[in-house]
Amino acid sequence: MRYSTMFIPTTRHEPAGVQAISHGLLVRAGYMQQLIAGAYSLLPLAQMVRRKIMDIIRSEMSQIGAQEFFLSALQPIELWDESGRTTAVSDVMFRLKDRKGSDLALGLTHEEVFTSIARTNLTSYKQLPQIWYQMQTKFRDELRPKGGLLRVREFTMKDSYSFDVDEAGLDRSFQLHRDAYKRIFARCGLDAICVDASSGAMGGAGSIEFMIFSDSGEDLIVTCTECEYAANIEKAASKAEIPSATTSTSEFEKFHTPNVRTIKQLEEFGEGFPAHSQIKTLVFVADGRIVLALVQGDQELNESKLQSALGVSLLRQATEVEIIDTLQASPGSLGACGVESGEGFKVATIIADKRLQGRTNMVTGANENDFHVKGVSIERDMKVNKFADLHKVRETDNCVRCASAIKISNALEIGHIFKLGTRYSSTMNAQILHADGSRNPILMGSYGIGVERLMAAIVEQHNDEFGIRWPVSVAPFRVIIVPVNWQNEEIRSASERLYAELISAGIDTLLDDRDERAGVKFNDADLIGIPMRVTVGKKAGQGIFEFKLRSEKSAKELSSEQLLVEVGNLTS
Ligand SMILES: [Zn+2]
Numbered sequence: 001m002r003y004s005t006m007f008i009p010t011t012r013h014e015p016a017g018v019q020a021i022s023h024g025l026l027v028r029a030g031y032m033q034q035l036i037a038g039a040y041s042l043l044p045l046a047q048m049v050r051r052k053i054m055d056i057i058r059s060e061m062s063q064i065g066a067q068e069f070f071l072s073a074l075q076p077i078e079l080w081d082e083s084g085r086t087t088a089v090s091d092v093m094f095r096l097k098d099r100k101g102s103d104l105a106l107g108l109t110h111e112e113v114f115t116s117i118a119r120t121n122l123t124s125y126k127q128l129p130q131i132w133y134q135m136q137t138k139f140r141d142e143l144r145p146k147g148g149l150l151r152v153r154e155f156t157m158k159d160s161y162s163f164d165v166d167e168a169g170l171d172r173s174f175q176l177h178r179d180a181y182k183r184i185f186a187r188c189g190l191d192a193i194c195v196d197a198s199s200g201a202m203g204g205a206g207s208i209e210f211m212i213f214s215d216s217g218e219d220l221i222v223t224c225t226e227c228e229y230a231a232n233i234e235k236a237a238s239k240a241e242i243p244s245a246t247t248s249t250s251e252f253e254k255f256h257t258p259n260v261r262t263i264k265q266l267e268e269f270g271e272g273f274p275a276h277s278q279i280k281t282l283v284f285v286a287d288g289r290i291v292l293a294l295v296q297g298d299q300e301l302n303e304s305k306l307q308s309a310l311g312v313s314l315l316r317q318a319t320e321v322e323i324i325d326t327l328q329a330s331p332g333s334l335g336a337c338g339v340e341s342g343e344g345f346k347v348a349t350i351i352a353d354k355r356l357q358g359r360t361n362m363v364t365g366a367n368e369n370d371f372h373v374k375g376v377s378i379e380r381d382m383k384v385n386k387f388a389d390l391h392k393v394r395e396t397d398n399c400v401r402c403a404s405a406i407k408i409s410n411a412l413e414i415g416h417i418f419k420l421g422t423r424y425s426s427t428m429n430a431q432i433l434h435a436d437g438s439r440n441p442i443l444m445g446s447y448g449i450g451v452e453r454l455m456a457a458i459v460e461q462h463n464d465e466f467g468i469r470w471p472v473s474v475a476p477f478r479v480i481i482v483p484v485n486w487q488n489e490e491i492r493s494a495s496e497r498l499y500a501e502l503i504s505a506g507i508d509t510l511l512d513d514r515d516e517r518a519g520v521k522f523n524d525a526d527l528i529g530i531p532m533r534v535t536v537g538k539k540a541g542q543g544i545f546e547f548k549l550r551s552e553k554s555a556k557e558l559s560s561e562q563l564l565v566e567v568g569n570l571t572s
Pocket residue numbers: 224225226227228229399400401402403404
């Protein structure tokens with residue numbers, strides 16, 4: 001292509017509200033422009049990159065036997081009602097009515113639609129396994145779109161779905177995707193790591209996220225400094241010393257604590273009660289029922305872990321009115337001693353962090369304002385229904401596998417794979433006949449990559465102060481030819497000859513045929529991030545060109561024959 005005929009609106013102006021490097025660079029380098037919050041117009045250079053990324057994804061999906069579909073973005077709401085997800089996703093789902101008044105949704109994912117195709121067409125074990133995928137537009141009404149392409153309301157997703165007869169089959173489909181994703185990210189020039197993740201609103205038996213370390217990322221991941229352990233903080237476990245009980249063991253006793261409302265105030269009250277000897281009582285509403293969640297006083301509760309442990313789809317903190325109605329006391333004086341739970345009681349479940357199991361001589365609220373109880377023994381004085389890992393991992397904790405030090409870092413999710421199991425096939429009745437004559441729900445997995453987010457992630461990992469540095473595999477052009485003076489006949493004809501040679505060798509090349517100063521052209525070439533630059537200058541008449549990699553400072557002189565070899569060899 002010729003620069004003069006292309007639409008590349010580079011600008012020096014940083015867009016407003018930039019929080020991610022990729023956002024600023026993709027706008028300044030003329031790849032995209034914002035239409036509305038969370039929706040971007042992708043311009044020609046971006047579409048070239050997007051197509052290369054999609055080609056890489058297609059080739060790797062094809063390697064694992066996946067078949068490409070293209071489903072409707074318009075979905076009937078009834079399918080979401082059937083899977084039971086309508087409420088769980090109501091915040092982010094774009095809904096509309098057609099002219100006849102039918103309820104429709106713009107797809108935010110396609111588990112329901114693919115499951116509906118499976119249940120009417122896959123009836124026998126002989127038809128499995130199957131892996132189906134598509135690359136299609138998804139819509140999510142995000143509360144706060146931001147970070148350019150990192151969090152948007154409309155985006156392309158590669159979503160695939162596996163259908164298997166049994167757990168072993170699902171394990172195999174999951175492993176195939178895990179390996180394919182590793183290859184996809186490596187081919188896109190990304191240094192990705194796999195982390196254990198929480199399944200969230202997707203449900204199912206387990207999931208793995210693919211992450212890159214990035215300050216623009218909104219996720220926090222816990223990694224071990226010694227072993228391979230890596231997990232999203234929503235899921236991460238850790239080891240920590242359980243503090244030994246305070247030396248003086250007190251009797252179970254209610255005591256007056258005027259104006260003591262916080263862990264800290266109680267630490268400093270009277271004889272002093274260390275935070276690790278206190279029990280923090282939090283009140284939640286989980287699928288409409290009141291839940292008391294208990295953690296050690298110096299720990300934070302992790303809501304994702306609580307949601308997984310309870311197995312509920314909707315979880316929120318209780319309002320003060322709900323709390324007073326349940327426990328007859330205000331936050332700051334709450335506790336679980338003597339609270340009954342289960343059918344017929346206001347509290348459905350009392351769940352406590354594992355670190356509280358078996359603990360004695362603890363302090364907690366008395367469910368009476370300005371009173372606490374001490375000498376509490378968890379097992380004796382509380383009817384805890386379930387102990388689970390509920391606390392947030394802290395950097396001072398140790399690795400759950402090898403007890404070494406851990407690190408908590410910002411990371412950006414670039415892919416997520418789920419073992420759905422029978423989560424959708426059960427509720428939507430997608431069953432198959434087995435060899436032994438029994439009928440059972442199909443085992444499913446679902447697997448996603450956001451295409452434009454991947455483009456932004458590549459920019460996050462490949463840039464410098466001058467602009468983007470695309471890896472060759474996804475760059476819009478492999479080479480840019482920069483004639484230093486387009487008015488010079490010798491330079492112009494040498495540039496045209498070289499351009500023709502590169503094109504006929506099948507190399508994506510951009511010829512900067514603009515009548516601009518060399519400095520302007522160099523700056524634009526760096527900003528838009530073409531991996532290789534060939535400068536055509538004074539030695540053009542002798543057939544000598546200056547060759548420079550975007551990633552390196554120094555240039556070297558090459559003949560056109562040498563150039564062709566060099567350009568062809570460079571693959572990353
Ligand atoms: Zn470790």
